Amino acid sequence: MCYRYGMNHDAYPDTYIRGILNTVKTIAMVGFSPNTVRPSYFVFKYLTERGFNVIPINPGHAGKEFLGCKCYATLGDVPEPIDMVDIFRAPPFVTPIVEEALKLSPKPQVIWMQLTVRNDEAAALAEAAGLKVVMDRCPKIEYGRLSSEISWMGINSRTLSNKRAQNLGGGFQRMGLNQAGGKKND
Amino acid sequence: MADAERTPGFDTLAIHAGAKPDPTTGARATPIYQTASYVFDDVDHAASLFGLQAFGNIYTRIGNPTCAVLEERVAALEGGTAGLAVASGHAAQVIVMQTLLQPGDEFIASRKLYGGSINQFNHAFKSFGWNVVWADPDDISSFERALSPKTKAIFVESIANPGGTVTDLEPIGAIARKAGVPFIVDNTLATPYLCKPIDFGADVVVHSLTKFLGGHGNSIGGIIIDAGTFNWSRDKKYPMLCEPRPEYAGIVLHETFGNFAFAIACRVLGLRDLGPALSPFNAFLISTGIETLPLRMQRHCDNALAVADFLSTHPAVAWVSYGGLAGDKYHGLAKKYVPKGCGAVMTVGLKGGYDAGVKLVSNVKLFSHLANIGDTKSLIIHPASTTHRQLSDEQKTKAGAGPDVVRLSIGIEDKADIIADLDQGLK
Numbered sequence: 316m317c318y319r320y321g322m323n324h325d326a327y328p329d330t331y332i333r334g335i336l337n338t339v340k341t342i343a344m345v346g347f348s349p350n351t352v353r354p355s356y357f358v359f360k361y362l363t364e365r366g367f368n369v370i371p372i373n374p375g376h377a378g379k380e381f382l383g384c385k386c387y388a389t390l391g392d393v394p395e396p397i398d399m400v401d402i403f404r405a406p407p408f409v410t411p412i413v414e415e416a417l418k419l420s421p422k423p424q425v426i427w428m429q430l431t432v433r434n435d436e437a438a439a440l441a442e443a444a445g446l447k448v449v450m451d452r453c454p455k456i457e458y459g460r461l462s463s464e465i466s467w468m469g470i471n472s473r474t475l476s477n478k479r480a481q482n483l484g485g486g487f488q489r490m491g492l493n494q495a496g497g498k499k500n501d
Numbered sequence: 502m503a504d505a506e507r508t509p510g511f512d513t514l515a516i517h518a519g520a521k522p523d524p525t526t527g528a529r530a531t532p533i534y535q536t537a538s539y540v541f542d543d544v545d546h547a548a549s550l551f552g553l554q555a556f557g558n559i560y561t562r563i564g565n566p567t568c569a570v571l572e573e574r575v576a577a578l579e580g581g582t583a584g585l586a587v588a589s590g591h592a593a594q595v596i597v598m599q600t601l602l603q604p605g606d607e608f609i610a611s612r613k614l615y616g617g618s619i620n621q622f623n624h625a626f627k628s629f630g631w632n633v634v635w636a637d638p639d640d641i642s643s644f645e646r647a648l649s650p651k652t653k654a655i656f657v658e659s660i661a662n663p664g665g666t667v668t669d670l671e672p673i674g675a676i677a678r679k680a681g682v683p684f685i686v687d688n689t690l691a692t693p694y695l696c697k698p699i700d701f702g703a704d705v706v707v708h709s710l711t712k713f714l715g716g717h718g719n720s721i722g723g724i725i726i727d728a729g730t731f732n733w734s735r736d737k738k739y740p741m742l743c744e745p746r747p748e749y750a751g752i753v754l755h756e757t758f759g760n761f762a763f764a765i766a767c768r769v770l771g772l773r774d775l776g777p778a779l780s781p782f783n784a785f786l787i788s789t790g791i792e793t794l795p796l797r798m799q800r801h802c803d804n805a806l807a808v809a810d811f812l813s814t815h816p817a818v819a820w821v822s823y824g825g826l827a828g829d830k831y832h833g834l835a836k837k838y839v840p841k842g843c844g845a846v847m848t849v850g851l852k853g854g855y856d857a858g859v860k861l862v863s864n865v866k867l868f869s870h871l872a873n874i875g876d877t878k879s880l881i882i883h884p885a886s887t888t889h890r891q892l893s894d895e896q897k898t899k900a901g902a903g904p905d906v907v908r909l910s911i912g913i914e915d916k917a918d919i920i921a922d923l924d925q926g927l928k
Contacts, residue, residue, distance in 0.1 A: 352745075352752045357554050364555070430759050455758070457901050463521060464556040467564060469572030469768070470583045471518075475509055486542030488525065488550075488557035491813040 324438060324450050329474065332457050335425050335447060336492055339398035340368055342454075343390055343423075345412050346403030347371035349381055352427075355403040358385075358455045365458060365483065370397070390415050399425040402432060403455060409434040417444050429453055462490040511578065511694065512795045519573030520788070531784045534566045553757070553769060563576070563773050567781035571788045575714065575724050576764075578693040578791075579706050582729030583764035584774060586722060586784060587689055590689060590709025591621055592777035593679065593723035596767045597705060599775065600741050601653045604630030607646045608654040611638045611668060612899055615663035616889040617686070619900060620881075631749060641672045641797060648680050653738065655682060659698050660690035660839060662874065662909040663884060664901035665805075665823040665847040667834035674702020683731045689713070690874070694798040695839040704731040705763065712875025713845070716790040716797050720783035725767050729760030741766050748774075797877065797913055802842020804919060805911040811920050812849055817857065817927040823847035845872050845911045848884075848901055851927075855904040858883040862907065864926035867918055874910035879919050882908050 322331065342362060347353045349371075363369050363382055370393055371381055377388035387393050390400065390412070400416045400423050402409055409428060414421055417440070426441040428450040429433065438448040459465030460472045463480040467488075478494035509517070520531050539558040541547035549555035558564055572584035587593050593714050602608060611620055612635045622633040634652070636643040644655060655677045657668045670686060677684035685705045686698035692713045708714060710722035733742035733755040742762055745751035748770060755762040772778060802825065809823040824835035825843030837924045852858035861881070862870045868881040872888055882888060884902035897903055911919060 351552070352750050354757050357757060360549065360554050364549070398632050456759070459556050463524070466519060466521075466557055467562070467566060467569050468556050468583070469569050469576065469585055469764060471573055471576040471581060473577070475513070475517045476521045479527050480524040482524065486546055487540065488542060488546070488555070 320404055322442070324433070324435070324448070324449060325450070327449060329461060332380075332449065332452070333461050333492055335399070335427075335449065336454065336458055336461070339425055341370065341395060342367050342399045342401050343370045343372050343387075343393055343397045344401045344403065345372045345380075345390065347373045347376075347386065348403075349373070349376055349379070349386075354453075355467065357399070358403075358429075358453060361455045362458070367490065370395075390419060392491075394459065395419050397423045399423055399427055401427045401429065403429050404432065406432055406434045410437040410440070413437040413441050425449070427452070427454060430456070458492065462492050464488070464490045502782060506821065514577045515694075515794050516792045518577035519570040522677045531567060531785060532789055534561075534781050536781075537561050538567075553752060553765075561781065562776055562778040563768060565778075565781045565784070567788075568779050568784040571591060571710075571722075571779075571784040571791075572724065574704060574788060575693075575708065575710075576726055579688070579726045580693075580697050580699045580728075581706065581726040581764075583761035585725045585727075585764050585767045586710070586779045586840070587725070587772060588777035588779050589721050590687075590707065590711065590722065590723035591617065591707075592775075593707045593725045594618065594621060595625075595777070596689075596771035596775060597707060597725055598626060598631050598654070599629075600763070600766050600771050601683065601739060602629075602631045603740070604656045605632075605654045606630075607632045607634050607637050607649055608656055609634050609644055609652060610655075611657040611661065611663070611673075613666055613901060614656075614658055615662040615667070615689075616884065616900060616902060620737065620891060623735075626828055632835060638668045638673070640668075641669060641676070644673055644676050648676070649891075651682060652682055654685055656685045656687070658687040658690065659696050660824070660844045660846070660873075661901070662690055663846060663848050663906075665690075665825070665829075665831075665843055666901070667824045667831040667838050667843065669834055670698055670701035670703065670838060677704070678702065681736050683714050687699060690844045691839055692794060692798055694795050695716065695802070695841055695844060699726075699728040699730070701838070704728050707876075710787045711873070713801065714788040714791055714794060714875075716875060716877065717786070718873055718876035718878065720786045722779050722783050722787050725764065727761050727764035727767075732764065733762060741763070741770055746770070774830075796855055797840065798844075800913040801845035801911060804913060804916045805845045805847060805909075806842065807916045808909065808911050808919055808923065809847055812923065815924075819850040819852045819905065821849050846908065847911070848906045848908050850903075850905045851907060853905075858905060858907045859886065860910040861923075861926050864928075865922050866925070867914065867922035868909070869928070874908075876910065877913050879912035879914060879922070880910040884908055
């Protein structure tokens, strides 16, 4: 496959993913579900607990608060700058969401499409506007993988290290993305 | 090596995969977390863990940091997405089948299996309503003929115990794929050093860790590896994975955990509820053993080939079954699936029959007469009077364990000493 812009979306280097998760603070989650056993709620809760400012986007629940985070109907309604848009929608619905994201001012830095969501046309649109794009990945899994938290579940993190993982603070079982003595984007 | 750009080699993974320095103390060797439980940070953290919303440790029956090192290491070596270590190889098989089968379902298994697995499938599993249908790995079409609408899995061994025979994984995997059922491969005798079944179509790999992976005959253990290749939701045949689980307030595990959902299902449904957890101390010993797997396994193979060569021309020996031997029926398959060597286990037919087998196990001085394989020490057993005793004569012969058969597991001692011991024992 060839791409007009940016990344090889079949294989992201860990440095790319770690760089994104180390940079973004405010994440708008499009397709958020308030149902506590749905994957989007899992990711919302997990990222919130890891210190991200996650803003749920769902027109059916606009105005309500979830874990202290106010839900909005659309990206345009969010009254603060958004660093990353995390998309929990099927591929055919992604392009209009990216188009809406690109109209924001300031523009977000990252478009992230969840596990099983891939839309190369929308990705090209975002990359042409200078945004970073991740497709078919889950930020919870990627955070867990790069922080080593996921290794507690016997998951193959595909990472080796001679540095110890760092505790994030706020509890024994919350690890940070960066390793002791390591550089931020190692 | 923080980047994914460089893919580490097998020997590096055997030492490093899963084992970063301990986050709490910096200990470089993997600590033995000999604890039953783990304190929660707060009530909300506890709820997140129990709801599977956070990664972490609750209770050692469900997960343990020492066991997790072992799980990640074997998953990395097999090229899988995740692992689940359990109390024994048999426990691994129970959990895999309990995750896949409902009472009344069927699975197809190769006739050429470890005798203990044949017993487990024929008796214990049938009492759960999981019905085995046997197929012949020497006649691949027998797997296709054994398929029915109730089939939920196909199970084989890569190198089959005890005869050192090699299974033609690819076409059997293709039959499983076509039928929409997972292909399960027991890779105990080969280990991922010799063969990676996932490369040949396996969706799930199981091991007895007791054997070559642990390698020192000191710890019982088993493991389940999820290849991450099977679509559990496609045909809605696997309710543990594709339907809302009442155990977890309606979570659908495949949708939530993607390509490692099978390993999670085995952990949070199977291991949690059935209970055969691995001791962290055993996990420590087995993980340490795996660090030298590449060195040991090559030596096992080299010694075994020398022994097979020696025995194949010995006047007291009628035949040697070892895929590593040129001229063996399975040598072509061995060259394809296990090119570095055919493992350490072989069977030998003695011209003197049952009595000669009993005599040999009594005469040897270096070989230990016991029921195990995959130790640094050379091991010997007469299956007809021990492991395969419960089978009928016909079943014994079909399993490669007739009355004249002796099984050897060749250790990593000096090969001249191993050969000399057999030579004196056969006189």
